[in-house]
C-alpha cells in the first residue's frame with residue numbers, strides 16, 4: 114500500500130538522463146493517479162479524467178501523444194491566433210471599465226476570465242463570454258473541476274490511500290471528481306462533434322477541429338517535420354483512431370492543463386510590469402514597432418515580439434506555475450553512480466533550479482535580458498523548466514506562448530499598468546500552501562497608454578505635421594522631458610520619419 118520514495122534531484126546532468134537520455138526508463142509521470150500495481154489507470158477506467166493525456170502511461174500514452182501532436186504544431190497554432198483576438202477585445206473592454214472607474218483591478222479575475230474564454234472558444238467551440246457571464250453552465254462545471262477541496266472526504270481518501278481509492282473507483286464505478294461535469298462536457302461536445310461531421314462547412318479553425326482532423330489525417334506534413342522540437346520528440350507511437358470519449362478527454366486537458374497555468378502567468382506578468390515601468394516602456398516600444406496602427410494581432414506579429422517573449426520567460430522563471438516535474442522509474446537503473454529502483458519517482462524542483470545563482474546570478478531580480486539569445490546560449494537548457502522537458506514536456510507550450518504574447522501585446526499597447534499601492538514591491542510573496550499563488554490577491558491600477566508621456570508626445574508630433582509654429586515645438590520639448598529614456602530612441606526615429614514624410 115505504501116508508495117516508493119520520491120528522489121528530488123537538482124543536478125541537471127542526472128535530470129538530462131531522466132528526461133531525455135534514458136527516457137525509456139522514465140516514460141510515466143507520477144500523477145495523483147489511483148491504480149493497483151501493474152494496472153494502467155488510463156486503460157482501466159472509463160472516467161473522462163482517466164483518459165486525458167497527462168495521466169496516460171507507457172505505449173498508450175505514446176500512441177495518444179503521437180496522434181494529437183499534429184494539432185499542436187506551429188503551423189496549426191497559427192489558425193488559433195484569430196480566435197484569441199475576439200477574447201482580447203472583451204478583456205480590453207473590461208480593463209477600460211476599470212480605467213473609467215479608477216478602481217484597482219483584480220488581475221486574477223481579469224486574466225482568469227480571458228483564459229477561460231480562450232479555452233471555451235478553442236477547445237469547446239462555444240462563445241461563453243466567461244469574462245461577463247459567471248452563471249453559464251460551462252463556467253459552473255469548469256469551476257467545479259478546479260474547486261475540488263482537499264478537505265473533501267473523497268479527496269482525502271484519494272490522497273492518503275490511492276490504491277484503495279483505485280479499487281473503489283473500478284469496482285463501484287465511483288468517480289471521485291466530477292460525475293455531473295463529466296456528463297455536461299460529454300453531452301456538449303458530442304453534439305458539436307456530430308454537427309461538424311454532418312456539416313463540415315460549419316467547422317471553425319479551432320482546437321477541437323484540429324483534434325478531429327488529426328484523427329482523420331494524422332500524418333505530420335513537411336512543415337511539421339521541419340519543426341525541430343517535434344522531430345526531436347518523435348516517439349514512434351502508433352496513430353490511433355481516438356474514440357469519441359478519448360477525443361473529448363483531450364479537449365478537457367486544455368481546460369485542466371491550460372487554464373490555471375496561462376491565467377497565473379499572465380497575471381504575474383502584468384503585475385511585474387507594473388513594478389518595473391522601464392521594462393513596461395521597452396515592451397510598449399516593441400509593440401508599437403511591430404504592430405504599428407493595426408488593431409488585430411496576427412501570428413506573424415507574435416513571431417516578432419522577441420522582448421515580450423523574454424519578459425514572459427523571466428516571469429515563468431520566477432513564478433513557474435508548476436513547482437516540480439517528475440518521472441516514475443519503470444526499470445532499475447544507475448545514473449552517475451546513483452541506483453534508482455523501479456517505482457521510485459525522480460522529481461526536478463523547479464524553484465531550486467530557477468533560483469540557483471549558478472544558473473541565474475542575482476536570481477530575485479526581474480531581468481528579462483537573461484533570455485536574450487546570447488544569454489540563453491550560455492546556459493544549460495535544463496535550467497529552465499516551466500514547461501518540463503524532453504518527449505513528455507508540455508504539449509501546449511506553443512498554444513500558451515501565443516496566447517500570452519498576444520494578451521501582453523494587446524494590453525500594453527492600450528493600457529499602462531501601475532501598482533495600486535505604492536508600498537508594493539519585489540519579491541511577490543507566494544502563498545505558503547505550496548502552490549504558485551500570491552499570498553494576497555494582486556491588484557493594479559490602469560491608465561490608458563495615451564496618458565503615458567509617450568502618448569502626449571505622439572499627439573504633439575501629429576500636430577507638428579500640419580504646423581511648424583513655435584508653440585508646437587515648445588510643447589514637443591516639454592513633452593520630451595517626460596519621456597522615459599527607454600522610449601526616446603524609438604521616438605527620435607518616429608520623429609524623423611514624420612519630418613521626412615512632411616518634406617517629401
Ligand code: HEM
Pocket residue numbers: 142166167168178366367370371372374375378433434435438439498499500501502503505506507508509510512513
Ligand atoms: C503557461 C502555461 C503552461 C505551463 C507553465 C505549463 C506547464 C506544464 C508542465 C510543467 C507540464 C509537465 C511537463 C513534464 O512533465 O515534463 C505540462 C504538461 C502538459 N501540458 Fe502544459 N503548461 C501550460 C499550458 C498548457 C496549455 C495551454 C495546454 C493545452 C493547450 C497544456 C497541456 C499540457 C498537457 C496535455 C500536458 C501533458 C503532456 C503529456 O503528458 O504528454 N499546457 N504543462
